Amino acid sequence: MNSFKVQYTIDGEDFSVAGEASRKLKKVLQSLGVDPQIIRKATVAMYEGEINMVIHADGGVIDAEITPEKIHLFLRDKGPGIPDIALAMTEGFSTASDNVRELGFGAGMGLPNMEKYTDYMNIITEIGVGTTIEMIVNTSLS
Amino acid sequence: MDKIIHSVTLDTDKCKGCTNCIKMCPTQAIRVRKNKAKIIKELCIDCGECIRVCPYHAKKAVTDSFDMINNYKYKIALPAPAFYGQFDKATKIESILHALIKAGFDDVFEVAYAAQLITKRTKELIASGELETPIINSACPAVVNLISTKYPSLLNNVIPLISPMNLAAIMARKIAEEKTPYKGGEIGIFFITPCAAKATCTKYPLGLPESVIDGAFSFKDMYLKVVPHLNDKECEQDLSKAGFKGVCWANCGGEVVSLELDNYIAVDGIHNVIHVLEEIENDKLSDVEYVEALACTGGCVGGPLAVENNFVAQTRVKKMAKTARGNGEAPEFDMDLVWQTPIKIRKQRNLDDDMFVAMEKLAKIDEIYDRLPKLDCGSCGSPSCRALAEDIVRGYSKESDCIIKFKEKIALFANEMLDGSDNVE
Structure with a gap:
């Protein structure tokens, strides 16, 4: 076995279960013996992505592939797409509804945090079609 | 290891x-x-x-036997502040301290009094901005153990100060050596503990290279020794030094009250603490300055070795804190309270040191888990079906330990036998 692959389906209906997939990924990484600081980076990045999928895109699918060198995450949704990626990457910018903000989400830190905690991030988005975000967290501490 | x-x-x-x-x-x-x-x-x-x-x-x-105090010439009791809430007959801290003396100790030193100095140093540490936020308290050793076991990435958020209990022991010994003719091994220092985690810390203290306490007695064991000597009316006001800020450490939220913080979370109960630590790990509490996390409901008054109902004890301690004799100022004591030895991350329970082997084992766990009934009944002896699957792969359990699977097998076997007997007829 050269890598470990796992897929999580993100339910867009239920806010209360958002975060479950990143919790599961954390357990996977712990049992594989990944360094705790690296686990934290990967799970925070995935958690933010997961929350975004629930808030904006009615859920989606996350594929994770883990090798001894890196954690590779693909987040795919069929949501509205991101009209202006540069703007969306600005800390504090958010298009979340008031309802969502009342729940303590939508502070506009999702995408900036995802970039902050990963070593590579690439966003492919098309209006009305959906968004795919690829993230890589290197597992070596250097 | x-x-x-x-x-x-x-x-x-x-x-x-x-x-x-x-x-x-x-x-x-x-x-x-x-x-x-x-x-x-x-x-x-x-x-x-x-x-x-x-x-x-x-x-x-495991706590110590009270008889061990007889091995020492000068015996000092260190009552945790939560101990004050255990007695319906006592309304004054002073009467409890006097009862401890009558129970066999030569002196008492209140852990609450030492806590006032920890409060002061904690304030200085918060002001220095050196710690990662939210800062997490280190007074509850079960929470520190939880962090080093399950949330090691948060160890940098934990306040690196020795506990009030250990500071009290160090101060009490120094004072006894100054005011009595006794030295070193002649002085015995005994902590009165609400919980197992602190009993362990009397032997293996967090952040100190070696133990500074000679024994630990549980609230339960000390309760009956103290009760006969309680007398609120006829006791002198000469032992108690702690004030409101120290005594309120007994309850959850007490530490943040004494720190005079506004932007904090005070969480009690180990399962609630876990939820909050998860939130911190997910970076969801970065705007919170301080987290007081205590493993027991209500704080130390809810310790597993406590006698009194923890809600009753909470109210009682609150009342006593208000009438405590001391002014709550930090005692003067010249000592660096920062951990001398760092808290180590406990070895994580990975499936194998070779990641490729671990991956194969993880795949095997998923495969076995799919076959299990997912009832999480615990009858196999593992806490959940997922845990059983992991235990099987680690070599500690068998799939036939699952009672539901076993029943299915028996039913299948019985049917086969019945079918077989039909054929015979």
Whole structure:
């Protein structure tokens, strides 16, 4: 076995279960013996992505592939797409509804945090079609 | 690997092999094997949830025997502030301290008094901005154990100061050596503990290279020794030094009250603490300055070795804190309170040191888990179906340990036999 692959389906209906997939990924990484600081980076990045999928895109699918060198995450949704990626990457910018903000989400830190905690991030988005975000967290501490 | 020492142990004669403890353990550190509970040392954080939940009182906290005080010429009791809330007959801290003297000690030193200095140094540390936020308190050793076991990425958020209990011991010894003719091994210092985790810390203190306390007696054991001597009316006001800021440490939220913080969370109960630590790990509480996290409901008054109902004790301690004799100012004591030895991350329980082998084992766990009934009944002796799948792959269990699977097998077998007998006719 050269890598470990796992897929999580993100339910867009239920806010209360958002975060479950990143919790599961954390357990996977712990049992594989990944360094705790690296686990934290990967799970925070995935958690933010997961929350975004629930808030904006009615859920989606996350594929994770883990090798001894890196954690590779693909987040795919069929949501509205991101009209202006540069703007969306600005800390504090958010298009979340008031309802969502009342729940303590939508502070506009999702995408900036995802970039902050990963070593590579690439966003492919098309209006009305959906968004795919690829993230890589290197597992070596250097 | 470092030795991991615990106070929580099992009385195998009393253990019936039921599944109450395995279901309640917050770190899934208990299994039932061959009809007896077994604690996995690497995972046990000494929180004492199993002591609380065991219907047969088979789970115990190892504390010392009171007789050991006779080995010392000068005996000092260190009561935890939560001890003050245990007695319905006592409304004054002073009468409890005097009763301790009558029970056999030569002197008392209040842990609450030492806590006032910890409060002061904690304030200085917060102001220095050196710690990662939210800052997490280190007064509850079960929470520190939980962090080093399950949330090691948060160790940099933990306040690196020795506990009020250990500071009290160091101060009490110094004062005794100055005011009495006794030295070193002639002086015995004994902590009166609400919990297993602190009992362990008397022997293996967090952040100190060696123990500074000679013995630990539980609230339960000391209760009966103190009660006959309680007398609110006729006791002199000469022993108590602690003030409101120190005594309120007994309850959850007390530490932040004494720190005079606004932007904080005070969380009690180990399962609630876990939720908050998860939130911190997910970077959801970065706008919170301070987290007071205590393993027991209500704080130390809710310790597994306490006697009184913790809600009753909370109210009582609150009242006593208000009338405490001291002014609550930090005592003068010249000592660096920062941890001399860092808290080590406990070895994480990975499936294998070789990641490729670990991957194969993980795939195998998923495969076995798919076949299990997912009822999480615990009858196999593992706390959940997922845990059983993991135990099987680790080589500690068999798939046939699952009672539901076993029943299915028997039914299948019985049907085959019936079919067979039909053919014979």
